[in-house]
Amino acid sequence: MPINFKRIKSRVKKVKAETPRMIAVEAVKHFKQSFRDGGFTDDRLSPWVKRKRPNRADKKSKKRRAILVDSGDLRKSIRRRKISFRTIIVGSYGVKYGKFHNRGTGGQSKRKFIGESHKLNLKIRLILHKRFKRALKK
Numbered sequence: 001m002p003i004n005f006k007r008i009k010s011r012v013k014k015v016k017a018e019t020p021r022m023i024a025v026e027a028v029k030h031f032k033q034s035f036r037d038g039g040f041t042d043d044r045l046s047p048w049v050k051r052k053r054p055n056r057a058d059k060k061s062k063k064r065r066a067i068l069v070d071s072g073d074l075r076k077s078i079r080r081r082k083i084s085f086r087t088i089i090v091g092s093y094g095v096k097y098g099k100f101h102n103r104g105t106g107g108q109s110k111r112k113f114i115g116e117s118h119k120l121n122l123k124i125r126l127i128l129h130k131r132f133k134r135a136l137k138k
Contacts, residue, residue: 011135019131020088023124024080027090030120034113035075038067043118049109068111074098078114090114 034040039047048067068074074095082089092098092114104110 015131015135016085020083024083024088026123031078031114040112041119048111
């Protein structure tokens with residue numbers, strides 16, 4: 001059976017156009033998962049430092065809220081900023097205090113929720129492998 005190079009070229013072009021958006025969606029999901037897990041996953045989960053004292057909402061309900069969750073604005077601020085085949089930028093936008101939580105300060109513990117992640121890189125490689133393998137089939 002002859003190889004149809006036009007069809008393969010067309011499928012690779014389609015994969016090239018669609019895959020960056022898929023990777024960005026996967027990255028956003030990965031970083032938002034930090035809030036559900038209570039820590040950041042690089043190659044394994046690194047739990048966040050617990051609060052030293054409960055806040056007002058914890059006192060009223062008699063149970064502790066998840067770390068870094070009050071209004072949910074920080075989690076909701078994670079979104080894709082730029083998507084192209086060469087560049088995918090995902091970050092926390094519109095919340096000024098996000099960088100202080102992510103990096104920590106002199107008086108505040110570091111609670112990283114977004115950044116370089118080995119596990120995310122593996123997920124991205126798997127997406128790329130599956131998509132291009134399917135596109136290159138006869």
